[in-house]
Amino acid sequence: MDFELILGIGRFLLATTLLLLLTVPTAFVIIQMEMKIIAQMNLRFGPNRVGPRGIFQSTIHGFKVLAKEDTIPDQADRGTFTLAPWMVYMAAAMSMLVIPFAPGAVAANFNIGIVYFFAVLGLSVVGLLVAGWASYNKYSLLGGLRSAAQMVSYEIPLTLSIVGAVVLAGTLNFSELIAWQRENVWLFIAQPVGVGIFYISSLAEVNRTPFDMVEADSELVAGPFTEYSGMRFGFFFFAEYVALFIMSGILVSLFFGGWLAPWPFPAQLDGFGGTLYGIFWFFLKTYIFVFIAVWLRATLPRVRVDQLMGMAWKVLLPLALVNLFITAIVVVVLDL
């Protein structure tokens, strides 16, 4: 076994543990951000008792959930009941591998990064479905079925909206895509329709507000995780927010030039300073989109299930195909 292989494996293991550990503080930060922003939008204070100006409130929520007793319903199927939250959380954590935080700082620089990302993201559908079935409760069954139907039917427009960008950039690797965006124009200018479809589908994929049918508490009590308590519920709760961070990260990497600085600033610096520079810009743009998702949650009511499905199949899918068709023609004609 030659030396680089060991070095590569070591680097990969270090990177994955680092990312796995990164997911927890990300979830804490986003939960805290959401609580504060929704509070300000509702003209109220929001948590301000725990820690200076209340910034540790979400951490406290996390640890309290850790310290709860987790009950397993009597007739629930114990095996799958305990497996489901793990599946949902792993789907979110594994898909962080391919996010390009900075020029060199990518956990795994696959050349098929995008395909890997969408494959792994589909795993969370299975987790919710299994949770819904295993907890032996009508509400969670209905919630599980709804979430499966919603996420499956929104993955297709999600993926198709990317293909336009990929056809333009000619690569499936995130870093090369960003490199392409550095030379040419940012992809959201080249693919305005693609960005729109991607953003709407990503909201539905992550069950955020206009489409949060899964946890529609006014109808089904709490969707598939009605029967979950304690740390198992914590897994679901965190997985939702980590997935939101990842979706924003991917959106930024694909369409808004991942770690590239916008026009007035130098696009990219080299050396260690460049990495920090890239990380700063990446996190700034990602958290702008997370803010928009939280903003939507505060204002918009919920879409009904059939409207949700109708929009996916009748509106977003044809639009994505047309967008792909036009992009392909443009690429062939102008022979980019």
Add this chain to the structure above:
Amino acid sequence: MAVDRPTTTDETAPPRGNGPIVIPDQAGNDPLLSQFGMEEHPQGGFHGLLEVIPTKADYVLDLIRANSLWPLLSGLSCCAIEMMSTATSVNDIDRFGMFPFRASPRQADVLIVAGTLTTKMAGPLVRLWEQMPEPKWCVAMGTCTTSGGRFKRSYSVVQGVDRVMPVDVYVPGCPPRPEGLIYGMMKLHELVKQRRGEWRTYVDRGPQRTRWEGDVR
């Protein structure tokens, strides 16, 4: 380590609520185990192992629990409107970490019984209480909940929630002002923090039914 709740057959268990509610205090009388702060549970198994960990951890745990009490989204009558106005912009319960009113009893810590408890609603309410996972507390909000209130003489009102379930904090008032409810929640914070050191993983509240006649399947 998740202590699984001992399953009891509910035929033998006496129907709860008829007799007076006795909250068993620390049974721990077995000489061999008591010095470690452990005792044997009537249905077998031990609990109370946590006492072995020094109290500092329990102190931190209680602080965490006190500052993040999630109330259950359930209200019976007029007090529910005052509970809602406690959660709104003017007087905000989210400041104390209580905002996400959880809809499912599995994820709730506090059951704020807000309103008149009638005999027809007593069954479902007891079921809600039993479905909530441990470290759970109950706040009886309003005089109707505490003692039947202005409807005490009625034929269909339960004269006080403590006839059916153990209550931790009583909030007087008909309906209590939002500030009154927040004062009650602060009292609950102190009560949670007082239990430093002697908190157990599994509070023995008598034989718990795991299968309910009216379980929503």
Add this chain to the structure above:
Amino acid sequence: MTKIDPETRIPDPIELDRIEEDRLRAVAGLAPVRAEGGEYAGFDQVGLPDRPPQTDREREIYTLGEGEMLVNMGPQHPSTHGVMRLVVKVRGEIIVDIDPVLGYLHRGIEKLCENATYTTVLTYVDPMDYLATMNNEHAPAIAFEKLYGIQPPKRAEYIRALVVELERVSSHGLMMGFLALDMGGITPILYAFINRDEIVDLLSAISGQRMLFNFFRVGGVNFDTNDEFLSRLGTWRGRVLKNIEMNERLITDNEIFRSRTIDMGTLTGRDAISLGVTGPNLRASGVPFDVRKAQPYSIYNELEFDVITQTGGDSYARYLQRIAEIKQSIHLIDQIIDKMPHGPVQAQVPGIIRPKPGRAYAAIESPRGLYSVYAISDGGPNPYRFRMRDPSFISLQAMPKLMPGRLVADTMAIMASLDPVMGGVDK
């Protein structure tokens, strides 16, 4: 070419599963699941012990046909309408039938009133419609004044109309918030509560209580208007239209909200009258029936206002009707403030009144509809019979007519637009 016998029937897969399932159930010694025409599923599915059906409507609801399921939107339900259990027969997501089970907040108020003096009755009646508490006291007060044969002074009538209209504004504002909350919007309910808290502080300035006011007396009102009440009334009057408009901007033109409420739960005028629906829900279906105009009580014949009706009759029309009525009430409040005369606010009435034996029927227009009291006195200190007709209790009958055929998600939208208050429904 092999000849296929035309009679052979290729078993379709669903049929195969069903045969397989029956075989397995027979092996396990269970009764076969399906019977033709549906089989009485009993109450076990909804968490009640199984018992034979009492009436044929019950048998009709609890008989499950093909692929149907009984879902129990139980007494503890996230939507904010209090404790009502909706047993919904669902096929997939579509509602087939619905059976509201009431009584979870039945406090026996009428029985208690028959054992209480006339003044104490006004306190028992308060927590009925706890979003518009002054209206609960208005009808019994008028009924007892008819029985006792006394007329409250003019200023008391004006103060009564003032506080009743204030409660109407706060209650309709809350309805807008609850309708949006049941469809997932978080912010509208908090904006609606801002308006409500201002009105509640206003009324606590005059009556001393935040919700259950106990402000009316037989023959007048308890307190006169003090300056804190009048100054808060002025500031509230300046801000209320802006607050209502802030909430409207969030909801009225919201595309998702419109797509979920327009022609949802459409109630025609004829059905509404036959079902006994009254108030804003009836006027939203086009029937101009308003007790303040049809049977003028108190001072409403001296005030100038018009009865607004919508044409749609669906949830969106009911929402628009509420907004229009808020503006009407604000217009009424302005007139009341202008014309309020001076004088006493309480007629000379002994503590325990013993009206002559007789009957009185007093109906008022509460924010939820025709709220009426039928009181019989037998000369003693207690009313002999005290009967209350609660508007939301009777208009709940529209739900089993509006919901079948809709999706489970729409139940909340339709119920929120009907806006029942369980304190009044269960009396």
Add this chain to the structure above:
Amino acid sequence: MANLRRPRSAAHSLGRRRALTAPVAAGALVRLLTERFGSDLRDLWTDEDTVEFQTDASRAHDQLRTLRDDPDLAFFMLADAAAVDYGTGTRFEVVYHLFSWKHPGWLRLRVHVDRSDPRIATITDLWEGAMFHEREMYDMMGIVFEGNRDLRRIYMSPDYRSFPHRKDFVLPDDAADSPAAGVNPLERPETWDLTRFNQAPDITFPTSELRDDAPAEAVEDGATRADTGRPR
């Protein structure tokens, strides 16, 4: 019970009587009623805003139908349907209040129902909205409405034995220590005795043998403590 005749003019202490708003217009209604119903009308009587007359159970349904369908009567809205119990020895009364654009004021129709066997024809065929009124009257007073498709208890639990709003259902003065001790028994499904259900729903009057397990203690004026009928 004093005879409930209402004195014509009850001018009283400080407040003066409210002026009669519509004496004339009511006259038109009174003439129409006497013309339509003639002999069945008993004790026609008007107040300042109500016209009231009494009838008996068998005639009530047709009179309500004519009141609703007759073009110049046109009482299209059933405002209220209430049940009144006039004491153990006397009678029940079902009181209907109707409203019409053509005639000012309310029309009150008082229907006498025999107390030992309280049966009356349902009016859900005229107004669907009468269903909850009738279910409540059955639940609270035990009046059976023949022809009602859904006559079951609406407020109390399905296996509740007595009818709370009857005059002989005595509220315990101090709920704590009276036999009807408030909460006893708790409304919990597992405590229901299901034998109660296979009887036909037309149990009109909880006769003593129904409450065989509870000895009936006599109370001063002959009313038994109905609540003892509860299963312990």
